[in-house]
Amino acid sequence: MACSSARWIIVLGIVGMLAGTAMAAAQPVPPVHRFDATPVQSDGMETGGVVRSVGPGDTLGINVFGQPELGAQVTIDADGQITVPFLGVLTVQGLSPTAVGQLIADGLRSKGYLRDPQVGVEVVRVRSRIASILGEVNRPGRYPIEGRLTLLELLAMAGGLKDGAADTAVILRGQDDGPARQRIELFVGNRQQPARELQDLALQAGDIVYVSQAPHFFIHGEVTRSGSYPVEPELDVMRALSIAGGMTDRASARRITVNRKAPDGTMTKLKVGLGDPILPGDVIFVDERIF
Known part of the structure; x- marks a missing residue:
């Protein structure tokens, strides 16, 4: 009787082992994931x-x-x-x-x-694909071109334009001593609605972007805030006075002069009215009333 029970125990153990093996074989094999770099799209951009x-x-x-x-x-x-x-x-x-x-x-x-x-x-x-930005930006320097980088994105990376920046940016492209050196000038002054060219122009490795200081005029004398100010489009004497905070109580609107540099480098003193234009580099003087 004891032998018979032992045989049944052995048989049941073998059956359990075979059942466990069959269940393990039935389990799906997990897929092997390939460790690979980022795939390249058909247009060459990753x-x-x-x-x-x-x-x-x-x-x-x-x-x-x-x-x-x-x-x-x-x-x-x-x-x-x-x-x-x-x-x-x-x-x-x-x-x-x-x-x-x-x-x-x-x-x-x-x-x-x-x-x-x-x-x-x-x-x-990344060190092989670099674009540089210099001049009137908050963080001038060298920035890596990772994928596609537009001029607008580079300006954002550089912290944007300073208050005294010019309305245009110049891109120098190509070798310094090469015959194919390009000079591309783009308008960047409209900060409310960036131009389509500014958004679409993709930078290339080695590009140098330069944002110069805006041209200025100078005003002193009987005005509230003497100093240097950027030249605006179609700027005239009245607008220049407004930018400087207006005239003082002692000022005379009939005694305003402008010192302007001639093409040969000489300075010319001009008597101007409120509607006369102001050019870059002009020095405006507002004199006081005689009486």
């Missing part, structure tokens, strides 16, 4: 506004899925090359991060280090 191509000075972070010892952070040298563990020197200039990852994966596979390597490449720091 999704998410990331870097389209790499170049000298860029720092890349290399990650090999499941093989942390093969990861590295490298900087592209002046020849457009990087040094990768186990692979040596690779030329990557002009490639997208995805293409760099594929190049490393192909090398690891062809040399027999890994059967199916999954390599991700991230641009940690």
